[in-house]
Amino acid sequence: MKSIKQTAAVAIASLMLVVTLVLSLVTFSKAQTALTGTLHELLISKAEDTADLVATQLDSWRRIADGIARNFDGEASRTSQQTYLQRETRENDLLYIGMLRNDGALILPNGQTIDASKHPYYDGLIAGQTIITTPFKLATDDNMVVTVAVPITASNYIGLVGFLPGQALCAAIADVGFGKTGYAYILDGEATTIAHPNYDLVLQRDNDLENVKTDVSLQELVTIQKEMIQAKTGAGRYDYNGKNRMLGYAPIAGTNWSLAFAAETSEVLNRVASMRQFVMVFLFVVLAVAIISATLLGGALAKPIIQVTKVAQSLAAYDLTVSIPSNLLKRKDEVGQLAQAVGTTVAMLQQSLGSISNSSQRLAAASAQLSANAQTVAASVQESIASTEEIAAGMQSISAATKEVNASSQEMAASVNQFAERADDGLSRTQEIKGRASNLSSDAITSQQAAKQMYAEIREQMSQAIADMHVVNNINELAQTISSIAAQTNLLSLNAA
Missing domain, CATH: 3.30.450.20 (PAS domain)
Known part of the structure; x- marks a missing residue:
């Protein structure tokens, strides 16, 4: 994984390289264009000066001939x-x-x-x-x-x-040159070479307007020569014998001739070549400076971010004891804002952790109290279960007593019937026995209803006592009530007997 320092260094160096390269290319292109234009003007000026020199020589020959003729x-x-x-x-x-x-x-x-x-x-x-x-x-x-x-x-x-x-015309331009490759030559009105450093071309009456018919590589040169034979002044570039040349031309006054001044482009633009070398050296120097500057700047940018990253990593490892360096908090840029935000986060987490710790302690105490209460409730439930079992046993006793009362009532009813059958023994005894039997029957029914009502009340009170978790006291009361009812039932049974 690339670090911010490396990324920043590469980005800044690349940016500076691109900017420098673009500026260098634009500058070089502009300089080359400007220099080329200047060289065109220089070649034209050179051609005009040489044409004037030739015209002066021709005029000198005319004066000499005219003087000889007059004399x-x-x-x-x-x-x-x-x-x-x-x-x-x-x-x-x-x-x-x-x-x-x-x-x-x-x-x-x-x-x-x-x-x-x-x-x-x-x-x-x-x-x-x-x-x-x-x-x-x-x-x-x-x-x-x-x-x-x-x-x-x-x-x-x-x-x-x-x-x-x-060679007289050739001699007139022989001393005119430009560096090692520059030379002048003269064409007549039909583009025939009449003066040239290579005298063989003069002897051959070399004419490129004819040569181009068999050598199309001369087309660029011929285009320029057509301008020359029209007595125009100008400049151009062309390829000749595998070399690129620049040429300035001007007409020779008093004739239909035109003088051209040509030189190889590589020599004419040697300053451009020197400039190209300078630009390359300058580019490498700028690149080296850019890399060094980008590395230093990348380190300066990455250092505070790395410090904040370490704090974030500590937070990720649940270490809330970390703190933000004061130098980061004092910064007024985005890094300072980031450091302040992380510092605020750390403080909030520490505060939240303290609150959670206090809440945990309170929760632990509440849990202990709840556990004790649960144990108390469990003991109460055990007691309630025991009391319930006693009540159930009492209810069974009551049920048995009730059955006995019912049996006694039935027996008493049978006795009453027997007593009724023996009514004939005596009216007074019969009326007495009948009254007692009726009272006993009413008491038995009343006792039976009272026992059923008490049973229902006891059952409702048990349910309510168990639901409200206050079963101990209620069960004791119910036990006493049941004991009382049992005693009454037993008494009633005895009375019935």
């Missing part, structure tokens, strides 16, 4: 022009600079001519626009290049084209 002397000799272009190529880290004619022929510094009518910058220059192309391969040497083309007013030429290495 180009179309009237100078071919040798002078080539010398100028070669010097500017070296100073501005260009591969080379070409001059584009109206017919689409691109004249290089080494005198080589290239048909540029199919190059992406040709139509722009025809329209008088400054163009920076995405990386593409030259037909002459199969190298990947980025071109910066600006219009020019020199005779026989419509524009100046500066060639940058294909």
Whole structure:
């Protein structure tokens, strides 16, 4: 059986654990949500800053190309022009600079001519626009290049084209990172990769809008890239190569390109992981404190109840000498009320037991008196039985005497008849004898009736005497009466004889 201390400790510890766990989970969830939102904003901000950096680099290339174009002397000799272009190529880290004619022929510094009518910058220059192309391969040497083309007013030429290495855009974002896994990449208006830390993707002109047709795992990424090519700013999460990543994106000003800044979620949310570890440690600490506190509190709660329980157990064992500790009676809580109730019960039981003891003593005295009275009554009953037997014997004597009187009366009647028959002996004697016979007959009848009446009275008096338990005196009186009646009966019998 579990004790109150154990039950209270388990209950309190469980409650604190649940409350702490719920609060920790809610706090962690809120913190993760807040941190995720903050990281989204951070990634967006990082993407916008990097996009501005790239836009600045593109603008720098435009200014360089425009400056070279303004300083180009179309009237100078071919040798002078080539010398100028070669010097500017070296100073501005260009591969080379070409001059584009109206017919689409691109004249290089080494005198080589290239048909540029199919190059992406040709139509722009025809329209008088400054163009920076995405990386593409030259037909002459199969190298990947980025071109910066600006219009020019020199005779026989419509524009100046500066060639940058294909990695030029990659270099512009190479120094931008976030931790160990964060990097930036650039997509053009068709979602083709034009700058990436993995230059092979640029060489392959990687396009996830096409790749998703054969790899559905790219669907989340493609959804984000569709937002990117619409020149939107935002953030998202996706799985790529088995890893979850977070991404912020922003358009690059002056182009239809979009820059994305991505990093693995595990690294971006490393603070959340640290927070998770902190929450776990905090949870274990709280649990330990809860168990200790619950044990102490359970003991404090259980101690007075155990004391009251011991008192109740003593009462159950018929021990009314117990008393409630004063510290329990002084408490103002429910335990104090319980102790006071038990104390009142003990006092009432002790008082009731005293009353029962006094009543028992009085009852014992009354029982002794009753026993003595019973013995006295028993003796009286014995005496009454003896007297009754004497009365019965007397009644039998009376009955016998009565029978004798009746016999005598019958004999006297016979004698009277005989006397009547002898009436003829003499009138005077006959009248005398007749008178005496009549008197004797009347006396005999009267005596018989008196004897019967006395017998009935004696019988009634006996019943009354026995019923009232005052039989001794009545029986003595009846015995005397019976003796008197017997004497009278005997006398009457003698007279009758």
